[in-house]
Amino acid sequence: MFSQTVINMIGRGIGETLYMTLFSTLLAYIIGLPMGVVMILTDKDGIRPMFYLNKVLDIIINILRSIPFLILMILVLPLTRLIVGTTIGSTATVVSLVIAAAPFIARLVESSIKEVDFGVIEAAQSMGASPFEIIYKVFLPEAKPSLIVGSAIAVTTILSYSAMAGILGGGGLGAIAINYGWYRYETEIMIVTVVLLVIIVQIFQETGMRLAKKLDKRFK
Amino acid sequence: MQRNEPIIKLDHLSKTFKSKDSVVNALDNINLEIQKGEIFGIIGMSGAGKSTLVRCINLLEKPTEGSVLFDGQDLLKLNQKALRKSRQAMGMIFQQFNLLMQRTALKNICFPSELSGLSKEKAQTRALELLEIVGLSDKANVYPSQLSGGQKQRVAIARALATNPKVLLCDEATSALDPATTHSILSLIKKLNEQLGITIVIITHEMSVIQEICQRVAIIDASQIVEIGTVKEIFSSPKSSAGKKFIYPSSSKTQHFEKNRCIRIVFDGDFTYEPIIANMILDCREIVNILFADIKNIDNKAYGHLVLQIPDDNIAADKIITYFKMKNLSVEEVI
Numbered sequence: 151m152f153s154q155t156v157i158n159m160i161g162r163g164i165g166e167t168l169y170m171t172l173f174s175t176l177l178a179y180i181i182g183l184p185m186g187v188v189m190i191l192t193d194k195d196g197i198r199p200m201f202y203l204n205k206v207l208d209i210i211i212n213i214l215r216s217i218p219f220l221i222l223m224i225l226v227l228p229l230t231r232l233i234v235g236t237t238i239g240s241t242a243t244v245v246s247l248v249i250a251a252a253p254f255i256a257r258l259v260e261s262s263i264k265e266v267d268f269g270v271i272e273a274a275q276s277m278g279a280s281p282f283e284i285i286y287k288v289f290l291p292e293a294k295p296s297l298i299v300g301s302a303i304a305v306t307t308i309l310s311y312s313a314m315a316g317i318l319g320g321g322g323l324g325a326i327a328i329n330y331g332w333y334r335y336e337t338e339i340m341i342v343t344v345v346l347l348v349i350i351v352q353i354f355q356e357t358g359m360r361l362a363k364k365l366d367k368r369f370k
Numbered sequence: 371m372q373r374n375e376p377i378i379k380l381d382h383l384s385k386t387f388k389s390k391d392s393v394v395n396a397l398d399n400i401n402l403e404i405q406k407g408e409i410f411g412i413i414g415m416s417g418a419g420k421s422t423l424v425r426c427i428n429l430l431e432k433p434t435e436g437s438v439l440f441d442g443q444d445l446l447k448l449n450q451k452a453l454r455k456s457r458q459a460m461g462m463i464f465q466q467f468n469l470l471m472q473r474t475a476l477k478n479i480c481f482p483s484e485l486s487g488l489s490k491e492k493a494q495t496r497a498l499e500l501l502e503i504v505g506l507s508d509k510a511n512v513y514p515s516q517l518s519g520g521q522k523q524r525v526a527i528a529r530a531l532a533t534n535p536k537v538l539l540c541d542e543a544t545s546a547l548d549p550a551t552t553h554s555i556l557s558l559i560k561k562l563n564e565q566l567g568i569t570i571v572i573i574t575h576e577m578s579v580i581q582e583i584c585q586r587v588a589i590i591d592a593s594q595i596v597e598i599g600t601v602k603e604i605f606s607s608p609k610s611s612a613g614k615k616f617i618y619p620s621s622s623k624t625q626h627f628e629k630n631r632c633i634r635i636v637f638d639g640d641f642t643y644e645p646i647i648a649n650m651i652l653d654c655r656e657i658v659n660i661l662f663a664d665i666k667n668i669d670n671k672a673y674g675h676l677v678l679q680i681p682d683d684n685i686a687a688d689k690i691i692t693y694f695k696m697k698n699l700s701v702e703e704v705i
Contacts, residue, residue, distance in 0.1 A: 273468035273526075276428055277461075277482040277533070278454035287484070291472050367513040368471045 156339065159326060164346060166240045167322035170312040174247035175305050181252040185211070186259025187285055197271065197281050211253040219250050219311050223318050238319035243312060251308050258300035262293040295366035302358020306351045313347055323347055375442065376403035377536060377569050378427055383436035385422055396422040397433070398593040406536075409563055409570040411584035411601070413616060416575060419593045424541050424573045428460045429453060441536060458486050461530025465542035467522040469514040475525045476501065476510040482532040493532075500528035504558060520551035527558065537569045538562070544579060556583050577616045581605065581673065589613045605675070606636040606700035618704065619662040619677060630659075630679045631687060636700040637665055637672035647678075650693050656686045677704060 152160075185207060190196055192204040217225070223246040227237050230245040266289060274288045290297070313324025323343045331340020385397040396419045404410045414420040425431035426438060429445050438445045445456060461482075469478050476497050483493035501507050504524040514522055523543060530538055540559065544552040560583045563570050572584060580587050580601055588598040591612035597604060608617045618634065651657060658678040665674035680687045694701045 267466075267468070269464055269466050269468040270470060272430060273462065273464060274481075274485075275430055276457060276539075277485055277529075278457035279485050280450075280454060283485055287481070288470065292470060294472060366472075368515050 151338070152342075160323075160339075160342065160346070163321070163323040163326045163343065164350075167309065167312060167324070167347070167350065170240045170243050170247060170315075170320070170322055171305060171309045174244045174251060174308050174312070175301070177244070177248045178251035178255050178304070178308070179301070181248065182255025183259050185252065185256035186263065187289065189256060189260045190263045190289065191281065191285075197275070197284060207256075211256055214249065214253040215257070219246075219314055220317065222246060222250050223315060240321035243315040243320035243322075246315070247308055247311055250311060251304060254307065255300075255304050258304060259297065262296035262300050263289045265296055266292045295362040295368075298358055298362040298365065302355050302362075305354045305358070309347070309351060309354070375406070376439075377406045377441055378402070378404040378571070379439040380423075380426070381437045381439065383423075383426060383433045383438065385419075385426060385431060386434045395593050397426065400426075400436070400590075400595055402588060402595065402598070404537075404569060404571060406569055407563070407567050408586060409560070409572065409584045411572045411574065411580040411587040412590055413574055413577065413580055413587060414590035414612075415615075418590045418612075420573045420575075420590050421541055423590065424462075424539050424571065427537075427539060427571065428457050428462060458482065458533045459535050460537045460539060461527075461533070461535040462539040462541065463523065463526045463530050463543045465545045467514070467519075467526045467546075469522055469525060469529070471514055474511050474513055475506065475517070475528075478514070478525055479529045479532055482529060486533050496532060497528070500531055501525075503531075503562075504528045518551075519547050520555060523547065523551075523555050524558065527555075527562070531562070531566075531568075535568065537571065540570065540572045540574075542573055542575070545574070545576070552579070553582070559583060589616065602638045606638055607702055617675075619664070619675075631682055632661060632677055632679050632704045633691060633694075634675055634677050634702055634704045635694055636675045636702075638700070639671045639673050641672050641697070641699060646694070646697060646699070647676075650690065654686075654689050654693050656681060656690055658690065 189204065189207055189211075191198045192200040192207075194201065194204070214222070226246050226249055230237050230242050233245055234242045236242050270292060271284060271288060274284050279287065312320065312322055313327065316322065316324030316326070316328040319325075323346055327340050327343040330336045331343065380400050380402040383397055383400040383402075384395070387394040387396055400423060412420050412423060422431055426433050427440070429438065433446070440456060440460070443456065445453060448456060470481065473481070476494070479497035479500055480490075480493040483496055484490075488496070498507070498510065501510055504527055506521060506524050506528070509517065509521065509525075514525065517525065527538075538559070543559075544555050547555060556579065559570055559572075562568055570583075572579065574580060584601050586599065587601050587604055588595050589604070589610060589612050590596070591610065596610040597608065597613045604613055605617055608614045647658065647660065658680050661677045661679050663674070663676035665672050665676060678690075680690050691701050
């Protein structure tokens with residue numbers, strides 16, 4: 151049905167999409183996970199309440215989350231050029247994806263850790279746990295199943311953002327769908343790329359859910 | 371009871387919670403000494419401040435005023451690191467067990483050892499020993515969600531003991547358990563006290579828990595300690611109104627007899643099991659009406675109390691009261 155060139159292009163598109171999505175997710179977690187943990191720690195009922203730090207982070211997260219992704223991409227173009235040297239292509243898209251996803255991930259992490267029973271934290275404190283020990287021996291392991299579900303949500307959200315980035319010269323399946331399917335009326339190519347995106351989302355979501363369920367020791 | 375240095379001493383302790391538009395005095399000028407090796411009970415209605423009090427002992431709550439001395443050390447003067455070290459010498463168990471749900475029973479018990487820097491192998495060996503002590507050797511690799519309430523509390527007790535603490539703080543540890551399980555947990559705590567010499571502090575709202583294992587008790591009411599003494603003393607003649615509320619049979623059980631003259635007889639273990647009421651009736655030739663009785667036979671000794679309605683006639687009443695007093699029972703008029 152398709153020429154070898156188109157098939158190669160789509161194959162490259164899948165690779166680029168996966169690269170953008172997974173690399174951005176990784177970087178966004180490196181920023182967002184500590185942010186979420188700090189939000190929990192510095193909350194007024196947290197183990198190290200710090201009102202101003204908490205408030206400032208809260209506002210930054212809310213501002214970044216309220217800017218539509220396409221606008222954010224345009225806003226961070228200078229930064230993208232500074233870091234990557236160009237504003238088009240997959241790696242350039244990663245910059246804006248990370249900036250958009252990190253605050254979203256911070257919120258996901260925050261809500262996952264909030265599910266940990268306060269009594270367990272109190273018990274750890276009564277045993278002489280330091281705040282750092284509470285983070286990596288109580289918060290993260292106890293919230294692990296919920297954090298994994300969160301990461302499945304994060305990956306799929308970042309994937310759909312990455313497809314959107316096709317409009318502004320990003321790479322991947324999204325760019326193919328727009329450039330061929332929309333601008334050149336090659337509907338078949340658009341359909342194929344969309345189907346592929348749906349399949350990739352399904353795989354990430356399903357894997358995350360299954361993994362979380364398997365690792366959760368609370369209901370058995 | 372031996373009276374050496376108290377292991378825990380609370381001195382003029384107060385705790386105030388401030389929120390935007392209200393100030394709550396949770397604890398008001400608490401003075402308390404808990405001796406090494408004793409089982410000390412703190413009883414109070416919900417909201418009386420007992421949970422805050424126990425949290426002030428290991429500084430999970432920071433007192434607003436006063437001092438907390440643990441083993442001769444003023445905890446409020448310690449820095450964070452030293453305080454965490456001290457907390458390892460105090461185990462604590464909770465009403466809701468508070469186990470780590472994503473760790474097995476064994477790993478839960480290893481947790482405090484990990485915090486204290488013990489090697490993994492040593493922590494594991496210690497945890498297995500403790501599982502044996504609490505009678506759950508077969509549950510080492512089971513997750514808390516697969517355990518019953520009583521088993522969870524046993525794991526929590528084993529976890530609290532992992533660092534060989536000097537004190538075990540029990541915050542309503544049996545309140546979520548059924549009576550039979552409560553009894554088995556209390557027996558375990560008593561056994562630990564006898565075998566390890568660990569000091570136990572029990573917070574509860576149930577007098578039966580205090581009676582079952584405590585030697586001394588403090589009654590806390592409206593943020594203050596209103597009465598303190600041996601369980602024997604307080605059970606036979608409570609002075610405070612809060613104490614009376616805990617010890618006298620609840621009014622719903624006796625209220626329809628309230629107009630009559632009643633006496634309460636306390637059995638505190640000095641009295642061997644003999645049919646005392648029947649003997650009194652035969653010897654004094656006076657009749658009484660049993661309004662309430664709650665007596666347990668522990669090792670062939672009677673523990674508990676009963677409430678009798680006695681004749682209004684003073685001579686007959688005195689005869690009955692004298693009879694019981696001659697039998698070395700504590701008797702008091704309740705109305």
